[in-house]
Amino acid sequence: MAEDIVRVENLKAYYQMNYFGVSREVRAVDGITMSVRKGEVYGIAGESSSGKTSFIKVLAAAIRPPLKVVEGSVKFDFKNGPIDVATATPKEIEAVRWKHLSYIMQGSMSVLNPVRRIGKTFHDFAARPMGLTGKAFEDRVIAHLARLKLPADVLRAYPHELSGGMRQRVTIGLATVCHPEFIIADEPTTALDVVVQKEVLSLIRDIQKEMNAAVVFVTHDMSVHANVADRVGIIYAGRLVEEGPTREMFFAPKHPYTAHLVASLPRIGDVKQRPALEGRPPNLGDPPQGCRFHPRCPLAVDKCRQEVPPLETVGPDHRTACWRWQDVKPLVGASAPSGVMA
Amino acid sequence: MTTLLDVRDVSKRFTMGGIFGRKTVDAVMDANFSLSAENPEIFTIIGESGSGKTTLARMILGLEDPSEGEILFRGQKVSRHGGRAEKLAFMSQVQPVFQNPFEAFNPLKKIERYLESTARRFLATSDKAAIDRAMDEALQKVGLSLKEVHGRFPHEMSGGQLQRCAIARALIPNPPLLIADEPVSMVDASLRMSIVNLLKSLRDDLKVSVIYITHDLATAYYISNRLIIMQRGRIVEMGDARTVLDNPQHPYSKLLKASVLSTDDAGDGKLATDPGMVSAANGLVGQAGKLVVRPDGREVRVYG
Numbered sequence: 040m041a042e043d044i045v046r047v048e049n050l051k052a053y054y055q056m057n058y059f060g061v062s063r064e065v066r067a068v069d070g071i072t073m074s075v076r077k078g079e080v081y082g083i084a085g086e087s088s089s090g091k092t093s094f095i096k097v098l099a100a101a102i103r104p105p106l107k108v109v110e111g112s113v114k115f116d117f118k119n120g121p122i123d124v125a126t127a128t129p130k131e132i133e134a135v136r137w138k139h140l141s142y143i144m145q146g147s148m149s150v151l152n153p154v155r156r157i158g159k160t161f162h163d164f165a166a167r168p169m170g171l172t173g174k175a176f177e178d179r180v181i182a183h184l185a186r187l188k189l190p191a192d193v194l195r196a197y198p199h200e201l202s203g204g205m206r207q208r209v210t211i212g213l214a215t216v217c218h219p220e221f222i223i224a225d226e227p228t229t230a231l232d233v234v235v236q237k238e239v240l241s242l243i244r245d246i247q248k249e250m251n252a253a254v255v256f257v258t259h260d261m262s263v264h265a266n267v268a269d270r271v272g273i274i275y276a277g278r279l280v281e282e283g284p285t286r287e288m289f290f291a292p293k294h295p296y297t298a299h300l301v302a303s304l305p306r307i308g309d310v311k312q313r314p315a316l317e318g319r320p321p322n323l324g325d326p327p328q329g330c331r332f333h334p335r336c337p338l339a340v341d342k343c344r345q346e347v348p349p350l351e352t353v354g355p356d357h358r359t360a361c362w363r364w365q366d367v368k369p370l371v372g373a374s375a376p377s378g379v380m381a
Numbered sequence: 382m383t384t385l386l387d388v389r390d391v392s393k394r395f396t397m398g399g400i401f402g403r404k405t406v407d408a409v410m411d412a413n414f415s416l417s418a419e420n421p422e423i424f425t426i427i428g429e430s431g432s433g434k435t436t437l438a439r440m441i442l443g444l445e446d447p448s449e450g451e452i453l454f455r456g457q458k459v460s461r462h463g464g465r466a467e468k469l470a471f472m473s474q475v476q477p478v479f480q481n482p483f484e485a486f487n488p489l490k491k492i493e494r495y496l497e498s499t500a501r502r503f504l505a506t507s508d509k510a511a512i513d514r515a516m517d518e519a520l521q522k523v524g525l526s527l528k529e530v531h532g533r534f535p536h537e538m539s540g541g542q543l544q545r546c547a548i549a550r551a552l553i554p555n556p557p558l559l560i561a562d563e564p565v566s567m568v569d570a571s572l573r574m575s576i577v578n579l580l581k582s583l584r585d586d587l588k589v590s591v592i593y594i595t596h597d598l599a600t601a602y603y604i605s606n607r608l609i610i611m612q613r614g615r616i617v618e619m620g621d622a623r624t625v626l627d628n629p630q631h632p633y634s635k636l637l638k639a640s641v642l643s644t645d646d647a648g649d650g651k652l653a654t655d656p657g658m659v660s661a662a663n664g665l666v667g668q669a670g671k672l673v674v675r676p677d678g679r680e681v682r683v684y685g
């Protein structure tokens with residue numbers, strides 16, 4: 040089994056805000072322990088506002104106020120040495136950025152400077168880590184963009200001159216051109232058509248294999264996880280509630296929330312809504328006691344309302360945080376073939 | 382039948398890259414369709430990334446003028462130019478929800494300010510209670526509330542929450558036509574369903590027509606009346622949504638449907654597409670062809 044490239048230990052990261060003397064705290068990441076192996080693709084899923092982006096920001100060493108790491112560690116083992124990004128200085132982080140650790144942020148515009156041509160942005164970020172200049176650099180970038188189905192012309196364009204999906208591919212290009220050891224991608228393909236999405240996902244996989252890089256990617260699109268991830272981790276209300284090999288997560292989930300998530304995916308041919316989860320996602324400013332999923336859980340018993348279930352090992356590489364994991368059954372629809380349904 | 386929206390032979394050509402090394406891009410070529418005023422519908426646009434969907438939407442919104450052809454809204458020509466009052470009146474009728482919620486909101490402005498200025502403008506009032514009520518009503522329609530949004534900046538919300546705020550904002554003037562450019566791409570499956578159901582109820586209960594741009598074929602199938610499929614600036618197939626998606630005819634439409642990822646083989650890492658389908662679809666790019674009506678009523682672009 041490959042060694043770990045990163046180990047996250049009891050990580051807690053909160054947004055701490057103070058408005059006119061009233062302080063507010065959003066516990067977006069609340070005690071996550073997990074690790075990612077070298078050469079592995081690890082997918083993170085979970086509903087909107089569950090804390091996926093917040094977690095990934097800490098992992099990517101992109102921690103900015105009001106987000107603060109209040110506890111725990113994120114230890115990477117890079118070729119140029121170990122680093123704990125939860126406590127590293129900006130200078131230490133600068134030394135691993137792009138070349139070792141790269142981050143594709145959610146919302147592709149944010150990294151692209153609106154008044155700089157794409158080519159210039161590539162130069163700003165990638166020329167130095169790649170140790171190339173002039174024509175040699177440009178040729179490498181153009182070849183790389185071609186793999187993302189982008190013409191060389193985009194280098195001359197300003198961000199607003201590109202479509203949403205083109206911009207998203209540009210940021211993927213930026214994050215992969217230096218062949219980093221660890222790639223973090225937050226919703227990297229949400230703005231792409233399904234044809235290009237598939238090509239881009241294959242490309243990310245190819246680069247990952249060529250370089251034996253590790254990839255952590257976040258998306259709420261379960262069909263992407265199904266086809267790309269080696270392992271999938273599910274975040275619910277700031278906590279990892281289950282992780283396991285992709286196949287098992289889809290066909291033998293051990294957490295009721297996972298069972299719901301994998302069955303909720305709409306398919307072409309659906310003319311009826313799939314059963315939705317009752318209730319609302321918890322408020323991360325004041326999460327429920329005990330298991331955070333209990334107010335929406337069909338299996339909840341008294342113990343779930345009082346005690347937080349630990350993340351326990353239930354099979355090879357498979358962990359879940361549920362008191363009743365032995366009673367979890369895959370929901371109907373999870374493995375139904377596609378096609379017209381009444 | 383009176384028409385709400387009439388898109389007539391519309392094309393848009395951009396010049397890219399400024400003064401140095403000019404290059405033109407035909408973002409939209411010869412688009413034709415119309416929406417009826419009496420029968421509100423969800424009219425969906427799907428297609429290739431970069432095929433001109435957003436450009437078409439921006440022209441309908443009057444944010445961009447067509448290079449050729451014209452767009453009529455209730456018989457009036459839509460244009461980037463025109464007086465303020467005229468523009469305001471138009472904007473209260475056709476409201477956008479944009480692709481990327483992170484771009485739609487100014488990071489330095491509180492969300493409620495953004496909603497508030499829209500309410501103030503369209504309700505033509507400065508009565509705080511009325512404005513708050515309008516904002517709260519709009520937010521409730523998308524599963525949020527004024528209380529939840531109060532005091533928050535865009536970066537304090539998740540992608541999904543932001544996108545719901547953007548839809549709420551668009552609903553404030555009660556427009557008869559909503560242009561939603563990938564309104565669900567940032568949200569999870571259950572929220573996605575709640576948002577498309579919202580669009581559905583806007584159509585069914587409030588008689589709002591929606592132009593729904595998406596990459597998600599499943600929700601397109603679920604809510605659309607008609608749809609068009611675009612490839613490189615051209616409409617390649619158009620018709621009843623379920624007729625088209627059940628059995629696509631144009632090679633690009635076929636490729637699109639075949640490329641939808643499924644969870645049936647979860648864990649097998651299947652990402653290959655049939656190369657024959659890919660080359661069939663790509664081989665047609667650049668050829669004009671023409672749209673031909675099929676017996677089942679759909680139109681398909683044919684060549685040669």
Ligand SMILES: Nc1ncnc2c1ncn2[C@@H]1O[C@H](COP(=O)(O)OP(=O)(O)OP(=O)(O)O)[C@@H](O)[C@H]1O
Nearest residue numbers: 054087088089090091092093536537538539540541
């Ligand atoms: N800068 C911030 N300041 C305060 N709260 C924040 C900030 N960013 C996010 N939050 C809050 O933290 C929680 C987790 O948000 P996060 O962006 O991590 O969710 P997510 O799982 O990535 O959701 P999505 O799928 O919608 O992108 C949410 O309640 C959100 O409102």
Ligand SMILES: Nc1ncnc2c1ncn2[C@@H]1O[C@H](COP(=O)(O)OP(=O)(O)OP(=O)(O)O)[C@@H](O)[C@H]1O
Nearest residue numbers: 200201202203204395408430431432433434435436
């Ligand atoms: N302001 C502009 N200047 C120059 N070219 C532009 C401009 N806006 C769009 N384009 C070009 O027009 C084409 C169509 O872009 P558009 O944004 O309409 O695509 P789209 O179908 O919305 O794609 P996506 O699915 O990725 O959002 C692209 O080639 C793009 O580069």
Ligand SMILES: [Mg+2]
Nearest residue numbers: 091092145540
């Ligand atoms: Mg996010």
Ligand SMILES: [Mg+2]
Nearest residue numbers: 202203434435
């Ligand atoms: Mg677009």
